[in-house]
Amino acid sequence: MIPTHETQPPGGPQSSGGPENGIILARDVMVTMRDGVRLATDVYRPAGSDAPLPVILERTPYDKAGTSRSEKSLACPEPMDRATLAAHFVREGFVVVWQDCRGRYGSQGTFTKYINEGHDGADTIAWLRAQPWCDGRIATMGLSYAAHTQMALASHGPKGLATMILDSGGFSNAFTCGIRQGGAFELKQAVWAYNRAMEGSRASEDPHIRTAIEAEPLASWFTEMPWSEGRSPVRWDPDYERYLLDQWRAGTFDENWKKIGLWAAGHYHRIPDMPVLLMSSWYDAYVQTTLENYAGLKASMSTPPRLIMGPWTHGNRTSRVFGDVDFGACAPFDGQVGPDWLTVRKTWMRDILKGDGAAHAPPVRLFVMGGGSGRKTEAGHLDHGGRWMTATDWPPPEAEPLDFYLGDDMSLAPAPPSRLRSIAYRFDPDRPVPTIGGALTSGEPIFTGGAFDQVESDDFFGCTRPGLPLSARRDVLSFETPPLGQDLTIVGPVVVTLWVSTDAPDTDYTAKLIDVYPPSQDYPRGYAMNLTDGIFRLRYRTGFDAPCLVEDDAGPFKIEIVPFATANLFRRGHKLRLDISSSNFPKYDVNPNTGAPEGTSRVARACINTIFFGEGYASKLSLLRLS
Numbered sequence: 055m056i057p058t059h060e061t062q063p064p065g066g067p068q069s070s071g072g073p074e075n076g077i078i079l080a081r082d083v084m085v086t087m088r089d090g091v092r093l094a095t096d097v098y099r100p101a102g103s104d105a106p107l108p109v110i111l112e113r114t115p116y117d118k119a120g121t122s123r124s125e126k127s128l129a130c131p132e133p134m135d136r137a138t139l140a141a142h143f144v145r146e147g148f149v150v151v152w153q154d155c156r157g158r159y160g161s162q163g164t165f166t167k168y169i170n171e172g173h174d175g176a177d178t179i180a181w182l183r184a185q186p187w188c189d190g191r192i193a194t195m196g197l198s199y200a201a202h203t204q205m206a207l208a209s210h211g212p213k214g215l216a217t218m219i220l221d222s223g224g225f226s227n228a229f230t231c232g233i234r235q236g237g238a239f240e241l242k243q244a245v246w247a248y249n250r251a252m253e254g255s256r257a258s259e260d261p262h263i264r265t266a267i268e269a270e271p272l273a274s275w276f277t278e279m280p281w282s283e284g285r286s287p288v289r290w291d292p293d294y295e296r297y298l299l300d301q302w303r304a305g306t307f308d309e310n311w312k313k314i315g316l317w318a319a320g321h322y323h324r325i326p327d328m329p330v331l332l333m334s335s336w337y338d339a340y341v342q343t344t345l346e347n348y349a350g351l352k353a354s355m356s357t358p359p360r361l362i363m364g365p366w367t368h369g370n371r372t373s374r375v376f377g378d379v380d381f382g383a384c385a386p387f388d389g390q391v392g393p394d395w396l397t398v399r400k401t402w403m404r405d406i407l408k409g410d411g412a413a414h415a416p417p418v419r420l421f422v423m424g425g426g427s428g429r430k431t432e433a434g435h436l437d438h439g440g441r442w443m444t445a446t447d448w449p450p451p452e453a454e455p456l457d458f459y460l461g462d463d464m465s466l467a468p469a470p471p472s473r474l475r476s477i478a479y480r481f482d483p484d485r486p487v488p489t490i491g492g493a494l495t496s497g498e499p500i501f502t503g504g505a506f507d508q509v510e511s512d513d514f515f516g517c518t519r520p521g522l523p524l525s526a527r528r529d530v531l532s533f534e535t536p537p538l539g540q541d542l543t544i545v546g547p548v549v550v551t552l553w554v555s556t557d558a559p560d561t562d563y564t565a566k567l568i569d570v571y572p573p574s575q576d577y578p579r580g581y582a583m584n585l586t587d588g589i590f591r592l593r594y595r596t597g598f599d600a601p602c603l604v605e606d607d608a609g610p611f612k613i614e615i616v617p618f619a620t621a622n623l624f625r626r627g628h629k630l631r632l633d634i635s636s637s638n639f640p641k642y643d644v645n646p647n648t649g650a651p652e653g654t655s656r657v658a659r660a661c662i663n664t665i666f667f668g669e670g671y672a673s674k675l676s677l678l679r680l681s
Contacts, residue, residue: 076101077144079137081119082160085153087177094118094160095178098140098150099187106189108216108407109149109182112196113175113203115250117159118152124197124221124369127394128386131372139396146400147408149187153178155203157255157293165254166297167247168202168228172314175207183214193403195219197369198495201340202232202315205347209314209321217406219331219399222338222368222495226346228316229307229598232339236615237591237598238562238642239302239653241276242339242496248272248287249496251294266290273515276500276640280653302643305652307598322350329406330359335366336423336586337376337503339495341618348448358417361448362391363621365421365440367503368495371395377491377504379583380431381423382439390442391419416444422543423585424569424623430576438505438569438583440623449546449619453678456544458535458630460552460665460673466535466630471668478665479529479635481561483644483658486637487530488516491584492566493618494641501640508568508582508633515640523582524633531634531665533675534570537627545621546678548586550632553671555609558661559649560593564638565615567675569622570629582631588617589642593649603649610666632675636663 078099084092096118100107116122118136125134140150156174157165182188192214194204201223208215218224225232233240248267251257257264270287280302281287281295288295304310312320330351334344344363352358364371365381374385384390392398419442426439445451458466462475488510494503500515508524510517525532550565566587573580593601595611604611624630637644646658667673 077141084162085178085181087156087174091156091161091163093153093156093162093174093178095151095153096136096140098137098144100144100147100149106187107147107149108191108193108403109151109188110143110193110195110403111151111153111178111182112194112200113153113155113171113178113207114196114200115155115158115165116199117253118154119159122197124371125396126372127396128372128388129394142396142400143403146404148403151182155199158253164293166293167301168206168225168315169313170315171203171206172210175203176210176212179207179212179214190214191216191407193217193219193407195221195399197221198223205318206315208325209318211324211326215326215328217329217331217402219402220333220344220347222334222340222344224318224340224343224347225316226319226343226350227311229311231342231346233301233316235642236589237305237594237601238589238645240339241500241640241643242494243298243301244281245272245498245500246496247294247298251288251291254291254294256291256293263290273500276515279643280655282654299653302653303651306601319346319350322354325351325354327355327357329357330355331362331402332359333362333364335364335368335371336421336618336620337365337367337491337493337505339368339493339503341493342616345448345619360415361418363420364391365423375433375435377502377506378435379438379505380426380433380435381421382426382437384441385421418445418448418450419443420445420450420545420621422545422621422623424625428571428574428581428625436505436507436571436577436581436583449678450680453546453680456677456679458632458675458677460533460632460634460667460675462667464531464533466533466632466675470672470674474669474671475667476664477531478662479531480660481529481636481647481663482660483637483646486516486639486644487524487527487564487635488514489638489641490514490517490524492587492638492641497640505583505585507577508566508584523579525582527635529635533632533634535630537572537629538624540626542624542630543622543680544624544677545680547619548588548617549676550588550615550617550634550674551676552613552615552634552673553610553666554592554613555611555664555666556592556604556661558647558659559603560591560645561647561661561663562589562591562636562642562645563613563615563663564589564633564635565617566633566638567617567620568631568633569624570631572627585622586617586620587638588615589638590615591645610664610671630675634665
């Protein structure tokens, strides 16, 4: 049975505010979950009214009473604390509820990342609906983890859930985006566990634990992977180390991955039929999650979701520079998609909870990168530029297929080679290809997201030859088109089909799509700007639920690498480039090539990997273009 009562802290609820500022605040109301664990919850209500009202809920692991770095606008660049944010919605006639996730800040229990959010969220919804100040309708909102908590609770199909605003998160399938990609493990999870363990209950109770975690040389630990029990920088908090290692080693898409909170795609049919607003960005870690949720919810709901895709990194919607690239004056959300993100959310909530439905707006808003001068700005960034477009659906129905075939002459051509060809390279796990930007989040201080020239630099972890382009490495195969004779706009999914073989029991293949600028006065060697990338672990060639090591002399195998979707204008004179290799570290864990169970091998071996072209083995890059 789901509890529907609250437990007050000693001495009763801690209240602040009142009729003088129009808000009544009950702080740290302890809401009891089905297993008896109590979660700290702040409730903000309008003063002077006893009428029940709609409720806006956000569940967060980042401190319900703190300040969210993304709650800002161009007009107000300093982030708002949660009390100020709540006041904006209370003045609109809503009750606002912020809650600390289980095991975080004021809440009881043990924090295990993601897996408790479904039933805890559903229990909280049931509690809210039983309160006299709630009219039975609940909206949810939040960025990143607070988007994951929304999809988790929605997958329980709770009564009263009226709308969701999912900003850069809300797992469609954490095995293929968010925790793993293409079978590889996303090492942002390792950095997140390290950083967040310093805020965990053990560190709060014992300051020596926090000091010990802070003293760990995280960058050095990244050279000694995979980690194991008691041999990691998060060993000081066994709860965080345990869940991290469990995720790292869970290398089969089985029932453990099909839980609510990790796999909304298996529960779309249970999610209430309601308006949903989805937002992400091309250099965010949740592009695939957002687009899969769009497709899945559109198929199961009477009102298609609204979709916004910007050029930003994770949650940085008021900026125009991401990495080393300036996307122009149109890049910020403010003044382009709406006045600002807060105003758009307030309007959405009013329309859904107090009006006749969602506000009339284009169903899909996309930022198409590119079109700038290509010069270096005064601040020293590449002027890539961009513009917003609207569409009736995703992908845009008017987009047409466009294929480029890989050739042994390192070309990307409209037709495959007429004869069978191949190229082999040596992949050494002890010398992985370094990550230089991309769709990343939660990686600081080890790696960072955004667009960069694909040239080694001391600014990036793992780079040992500053100034040398990644394409100079013998284990990076760079395939290029000739300089384009006219502008080319691509908008949509990116799929790389490869025919491959290896002499190892297992290995990885990576793909990276690049916009290559020609040489110029500002960039004498040109500029190779990363757009999107992906990875595929060969043991999953027969399915993520059926890993299978390579037999002796087996192959070639047909595999698909699915980088995140993107939208970019390649200017006349530019080239499309596709880099193929076998590592992208530290974005992903490095395959030891031994076939050992995921995340456990203490030894590694070099291997020879081969790509095939032509005569029934046509390796290709598939895109969608806009005329």
